[in-house]
Amino acid sequence: xxxxxxxxxxxxxxxxLKNKTPKEILFFLKPETAIPIKQPFFIPDFSNEIHHEIEIxxxxxxxxxxIQKEFASRYYNELSLGIDFTARDVQEKLKSNxxxxxxxxxxxxxxxxxxxxxxxxxxxxxxxxxQLFVNQKLKQEGNTKNMIFxxxxxxxxxxxxxxxxxxxxxxxxxxxxxxxxxxxxxxxGFIENQKILKINIK
Numbered sequence: 001x002x003x004x005x006x007x008x009x010x011x012x013x014x015x016x017l018k019n020k021t022p023k024e025i026l027f028f029l030k031p032e033t034a035i036p037i038k039q040p041f042f043i044p045d046f047s048n049e050i051h052h053e054i055e056i057x058x059x060x061x062x063x064x065x066x067i068q069k070e071f072a073s074r075y076y077n078e079l080s081l082g083i084d085f086t087a088r089d090v091q092e093k094l095k096s097n098x099x100x101x102x103x104x105x106x107x108x109x110x111x112x113x114x115x116x117x118x119x120x121x122x123x124x125x126x127x128x129x130x131q132l133f134v135n136q137k138l139k140q141e142g143n144t145k146n147m148i149f150x151x152x153x154x155x156x157x158x159x160x161x162x163x164x165x166x167x168x169x170x171x172x173x174x175x176x177x178x179x180x181x182x183x184x185x186x187x188x189g190f191i192e193n194q195k196i197l198k199i200n201i202k
Contacts, residue, residue, distance in 0.1 A: 002168045003030040003111055004158055005055075005084055009148050009173025013053075016176045025149050025157045028101060034111035040200035041109055043183065047087035050181050053174035054132035054140045054189055057082040057113060058151060060168040067159040072152035073125075075164060078116040081130060081189040081196045082171050085110040088180070113169065114189055114197030126150055133188045134181070142175030149173075 007026040008014050014021055043050050058076040067075055084105065091104035122128055125144065132140040144151070154172060158164065181187070181201045189197035 001032050002162070002165070003032070003034055003171070004028075004162070004168065005030060005105070005111075005171040006149070006154055006173045009154075010142060010146055010175045011148060012146075012176035013174050013178065016178070021148070025154060027154075027158060028105060030106045030111050033108045034106055036109040036112050040202040041085065041112060041181075042202050043181070044087070044107055044109075046103075046107075047090050049087065049089040051086045051088045051178045052132065052134070052139070052181050052187060053084040053086055053178045054130065054142070055082050055084055055171045055174050056080075056128060056130055056142075056144055056191075057169050057171050058155075059116060060155075060164045060170070061166055063163065063165050064155075064159050065163045067156050067164070069152050069156040072155035075155055075159075076151075076170075077119050079119060079122070079125075079128075079191070080114045080116045081191060082111055082113040082169070083132075083187065083189070083197070083199065084171055084174060085112075085181075086178075111169075111171070112197065112199050117191065117194075117196070129192055131190045132177070133190070134179070134185055136186075136188075139179055140175055140177035144172070146175065147173060
């Protein structure tokens with residue numbers, strides 16, 4: 001099982017981190033160990049600045065390679081929310097040296113995921129509201145219609161380079177509002193007012 005994460009897919013998030021808008025889909029990988037076995041999420045000792053990034057995630061339902069965009073919807077059947085925990089201080093150091101991001105993005109427990117919902121429950125996949133609350137305060141809010149690259153585009157593009165297999169997860173990008181987590185924070189993620197995810201920070 002692979003975890004594939006799309007970066008810089010919401011313009012407001014690009015602006016808040018002062019990054020450049022990508023001309024092509026930017027993606028990176030996390031290992032299976034990024035999915036925590038159990039709660040809570042423990043802040044790692046190698047970072048002093050762990051940020052939350054809430055994202056819609058999709059679960060691949062069958063193997064595909066070189067998937068055409070018009071057929072991409074056949075390759076996933078469930079959606080959920082995930083958090084791309086990022087060691088921002090580590091990432092900035094890596095970026096400044098033009099080094100890969102894995103240490104900042106792929107560490108153990110960095111990709112908690114919520115309850116999955118069948119795709120058929122949504123009228124329009126490209127018009128889904130989602131939110132992240134930290135200690136009951138709204139911190140992130142997004143809608144899939146604001147993606148720079150749609151879910152179908154993402155599946156098609158990634159499959160040019162990497163064979164997608166049943167059970168693979170794709171994180172589709174974070175909207176603005178990312179921020180640092182602190183010990184004893186409680187993170188709650190919602191899709192269309194339905195709670196999908198809850199994480200305690202320790």
